[in-house]
Structure formats: structure tokens, C-alpha cells
Amino acid sequence: MSSPTSTGGLRYRDAGVDIDAADEALERARSAIRSTFNDRVLADVGSFGGLFRADGLGREPILVGTTDGVGTKTRVAAAVQRFDTVGRCLVQHCVNDALVQGARPLFFLDYVGVGTLHPERVAALIGGVAAGCKDHGTVLLGGETAEMPGVYSGDDFDLVGTLVGVVEREHLLDGTRVRSGDALIGIRSEGLHTNGYSLARRIVEERMGIAWTDPFPGDPLNRDAAAVMLQNHRCYLPVVDPWLKRTELHAMAHITGAGVPGNLPRVLNGMGARVSRAAVPAQNVFSQLVKAGGVERDEAWSAFNMGVGLILVVDPNAADEIQTELRARGEESFLMGKVAEDVTEVAWLD
Amino acid sequence: MSSPTSTGGLRYRDAGVDIDAADEALERARSAIRSTFNDRVLADVGSFGGLFRADGLGREPILVGTTDGVGTKTRVAAAVQRFDTVGRCLVQHCVNDALVQGARPLFFLDYVGVGTLHPERVAALIGGVAAGCKDHGTVLLGGETAEMPGVYSGDDFDLVGTLVGVVEREHLLDGTRVRSGDALIGIRSEGLHTNGYSLARRIVEERMGIAWTDPFPGDPLNRDAAAVMLQNHRCYLPVVDPWLKRTELHAMAHITGAGVPGNLPRVLNGMGARVSRAAVPAQNVFSQLVKAGGVERDEAWSAFNMGVGLILVVDPNAADEIQTELRARGEESFLMGKVAEDVTEVAWLD
Helix, strand or coil, X not given: CCCCCCCCCCCHHHHCCCHHHHHHHHHHHHHHHHCCCCCCECCCCCCCCEEEECCCCCCCEEEEEEEEECCCHHHHHHHCCCCCCHHHHHHHXXXXXXXXXXXXXXXXXXXXXXXXXXXXXXXXXXXXXXXXXXXXXXXXXXXXXXXXXXXXXXXXXXXXEXXXXXXXXXXXXXCCCCCCCCEEEEEECCCCCCCCHHHHHHHHHHHHCCCCCCXXXXXXXXXXXXXXXXXXXXXXXXXXXXXXXXXXXXXXXXXXXXXXXXXXXXXXXXXXXXXXXXXXXXXXXXXXXHHHHCCCHHHHHHHCCCCEEEEEEECHHHHHHHHHHHHHCCCCEEXXXXXXXXXXXXXXXX | CCCCCCCCCCCHHHHCCCHHHHHHHHHXXXXXXXXXXXXXXXXXXXXXXXXXECCCCCCCEEEEEEEEECCCHHHHHHHCCCCCCHHHHHHHHHHHHHHCCCCEEEEEEEEEEECXXXXXXXXXXXXXXXXXXXXXXXXXXXXXXXXXXXXXXXXXXXXXXXXXXXXXXXXXXXXXXXXXXXXXXXXXXXXXXXXXXXXXXXXXXXXXXXXXXXXXXXXXXXXXXXHHHCCCCXXXXXXXXXXXXXXXXXXXXXXXXXXXXHHHHHHCCCCEXXXXXXXXXXCHHHHHHHHHHCCCHHHHHHHCCCCEEEEEEECHHHHHHHHHHHHXXXXXXXXXXXXXXXXXXXXXXX
């Protein structure tokens, strides 16, 4: 972009905004976006609003809406110029947040905020969003890319998404099924989800003192630090899909910002839980971060998911059957505690 | 927040993230959020996902989803530490984007991204969102506040929203009613909406050389520059509500980023339009920005709305009646051109 002389006429581009760049990004991403469409979609890419037929969604359909971002995971992506993965993280994060109320995804809308709009980067970001949507039967119904010079500097960006899902009222998980004594079954996470990145980046950069392209200490897959930190936010929809209409499933908690103690009590209908941390299989990424950062145990469990991706709150008589079924589908789960009515928060057993 | 010693254990707060601050902001905003709830809402503030009953939305209901931000209008708000107005701008922007397809709003979700989370500022931002939602019968169903040190610096922030509305299929405005020769009725905007701020801020700061608290040149209300620039993004739902089910209304365009030429052709079903700029009443804010910035005429019409907030595309035989009815409700409108099948874009008449 050219600089104006002090007396010349200003153009929009002189203020750092290139209207055409957003169109170019959208053009590059168009086929990926269209690949997520199904027969409920009525409008094409680029309308003022995406159109989605809502007839026949169920007898008593309840829409579940959830918005989130990917936090400063964007800074790791920017540091290694890898823009094609965080979009999937965003979608899968939101799918999980709808899932824990029993809902399956219908459609998604994304927002990309950047300082300078590079069409190929934005197209890669949207491509990641579209890939995540496609894998989970979710329409990418709309989105916005905003070029905001000064708000975002350098390669920094923000990535925000909104998911709308649906659940039939009788299958809604709203906490009312939860009973004292219910079993807590943990499903393993893979890496940090999209939370705890400000602390984790500081530990990697300052305490480990390694570059993003250096090997991450002890990683069983021999990945570099960026790959470990950009690990996809796991989507738990395929894991629990067969159980969504079963009455033995009483609630679910998605372990994101604020960890197990910040998320589990949100779904327990006013009760608390006794939880064993020793029951959760250790994951190298957390062990290394905690060690290098000298992070105290309680602090670590509030900053990171520590290996717990999702917690199923289930009828204790069905816990064995659920774990057996999960194992048959290749999913190792762990019994990590019980709902308790004599506490209101998470009480650690160890 | 305290600084760790180089060998001490790191806490999450040391990385610039205060988990409790987001909770405090939500607590402060809770009653404003709840005030937007209606009998379709099933969950309280703070759930993983907001719950909205979707039974009985119509015979053939179509959901309209739209996402947007308020651009660098956030920088004006940050400059004068006034955080209670841009939330309303965001909601009204999104309501308009759904409106132009014939839809009325159902629910909204917001996202606030900040570098350092000041609970009172975030509560003011969310309060503005809630006020806009309440005025237009829109439930504030959910939201997220993300503290992202490094991505946002100083007082900068981003504010993003997603609106879901609904329209009965027979009343959907999807361009198919548009005919060559249709009349274009302009509805006046009030100020810049939420677009063109990077250019406008540069003109105010560098060419006018005035402070945000200085009087804006020629403003008929004697406001300071910040007040002129923070003018609410006008909501056109009350203006056109009585016409939403009338078949004489063929389409509508909301004039946002890229101005009349960037937005009007999006709704004309492949046709273009001949448009008179002289027919649009001049507004002081645009005249002053164009003059001080030396902005060329075509450039100005692509960067700013130039006084046109919404364009109604109507049956030419109904144009008089519509304008008379608008006038009776205190709304001055202007005939600004016609749909033309021999052009594909906007062709200026003057």
C-alpha cells in the first residue's frame, strides 16, 4: 500500500484497509465453504446472512448456541506461519460445548480479525474451519473477515466462532438428571485444547528456552514444540454420539479454560464432586510444562485440562457398560470420581 | 499482577490472564443479560451453551445467521474510555444484516477479546450489547470474553457478534422478486455505521488534527469528535417492520463496508442499478471527512455509507405509497435510482 503525501487525497488503502483482499480470501475459500453445505442451506456464499431451513428439526427442538475463540493458540500459529489448523480447533471446541448439553451441530459462523489481510492466510484459516465443519456434519453458514490495523499488529489475529446445534427436549442434558453418587468417567484429551496458551507459551519460550521448531522434550511422537502446541482440540462428538439418547448419561463437562475445577461443577445442578487426579493418565505435554514452569499442582489443574478432555456424569450402575463399550470402540476411559452433594465445588481426593 | 522471579513457580496470572476477572465481568452484566430473556430461553447465564426453544417458529421457518464486528470503531471507544455504546452498534448492525433478508431477530451471542480484562469495561461492553438486544426483542443467549495478552495491546479490544433470526419462507427476501426498473428508496443513516473507521480516524487525527474531545467541525448537535464517531449504528428494523410481509418490497440492502456500490448489487439477483448520488441528502460528518481528507468522490462512496443507511428495492408502482407511509411515521426517504438489467454493478447517474 502506498503512503499518501501530506497534502494528497487519502484513499481507504492508505489507512491500511484493502477492501478487495477480503473478497479474494473469500474467493479462495469458496469451494471449501460450499463443501459443507447440505440441503437445508438456501443461500450461497456472500449473502448478508446465511439461510438455513429449520422445519422438521424435531418434535420439541431446542437450539443450543455457543461462541468461543481459540485464545492465544493463534500466537503459536502466527509464530510458525501455520494457519490451516486452528480453524478446526475452533469448530471442534464449539461442537464440544454444544455436545455437553446433548446437542448435535447444525451450522457455524466464523470471524477472523487481522491487522493486515493476507488473502492466502485468511483462506487457510477459513479452510481449517470448513474442514472441521465438514467432518462433523456442520454447515459453515457465514462469516466475516475484518481488517483492523492497529488493533492487531504484525502477524497477530483472532479467530472466533459461533455454533448452533439442536437437541430434542427429552434428550437435553441440563443437569436435572444428576444424582449424588453418579460416576465420573474421564475421556482423554490430546494436548491443551484451546486453553492455557498464555501460560504455556511463556513456559516454552522463557523457561524451556526452546524455539517453536525445536523438538518438544519427551514428546512420544518426536514433534517440534509448535506441532505439540497446535495439536487439534479434540472433538468428542464421535466418542459419545451413541450415548446421546441414553438416560444413563446424566451430564457432560467439556474441560476448557479453568480446567476440571472450573468446568465440572457447571453441570452438576448445584452439587460438587470428589475427584482423583491420580486416576487421570499423565500426558507428557502437561508433565513437561508443569516441570519447566514450576507450576504448582492446583494451579496447573486450573490452567490446563491435564489430560481430561470430557467428563461423563453417569448412572453408577451403567459405568462399567459405558467403559466397556468405549473400549470396544478403541477409547480408553478412566473412572475419576463421584458426584457429591456435601460439597459444591471439586474436592480433590489426592 | 505480580512478576515471578526467574526461578519461582509460574502462575496463570503471571502470564497476564486472570480467570476470575471474566467471572466478575459476567457477574456485573448478569442482570442486563437476563433482562433480554423471554419464555423461549431455558438455561441461565453461564451454561456451556445457551438454550432456545425452536418449536412453533412458523410453517416453513428459515433461520438467518450473520456474524460481524464493529471494526476499528473500538479504537475510538478505547481512546475516550467509553465502552457502553459499541455493543449496541454491534447488535443493530447484525439485526440489519438479518433484516435485509426479511428476518426478525431471535437471539444473539457476543465475543469480547481484550489484552487485559478490566471487569467494569467488559461489563459495560456487554451491557451495551444487552441494551441493543432488549430494544429489538433479541435474546442475548451467550457469549465469551477472552483475555489474550499480546494479541491485543493497551486498551485495544475486539467486539464480535452473531445473530440468528427467522423468516417465514414466503416472506424471504432472496433477490428473486427483483425486476429491472424497480425503484430504489434510500433511508438515511446516522453517521458512519460501523464501517470506514480506519480511514475516518486517520482523517480526524492527522488531517483535522483535532483531539477526540474537541468539537467536530460543523456538527449540527455541537458534539465532540468522539461522540460523532461513536454515533449508534442505526437499526432499520422499526423503520421497515410494517413492510416485511408486503410483496411490493422486493429486496433490501444494508449499506456497510464497501458502501453503496459494494452492497446494493449483492441483492439484485445478478442485475445492477443506476444511482443518483445527488439524490442522497448530504450529512455533515461525511462532507467534513471528505473535505479534510481530500478523499475523491468514488473513493468516499466505497469507504463510507455517505448518508444512505438502507436501500429498499420496491415495485415502482408502490414507491409513492411507501414513501408517504414512511413520512407519516416521521421517516424522510429519498428516491435514489432504479434497478437496471443492462449493468451488473452500480452505475452512477451523477
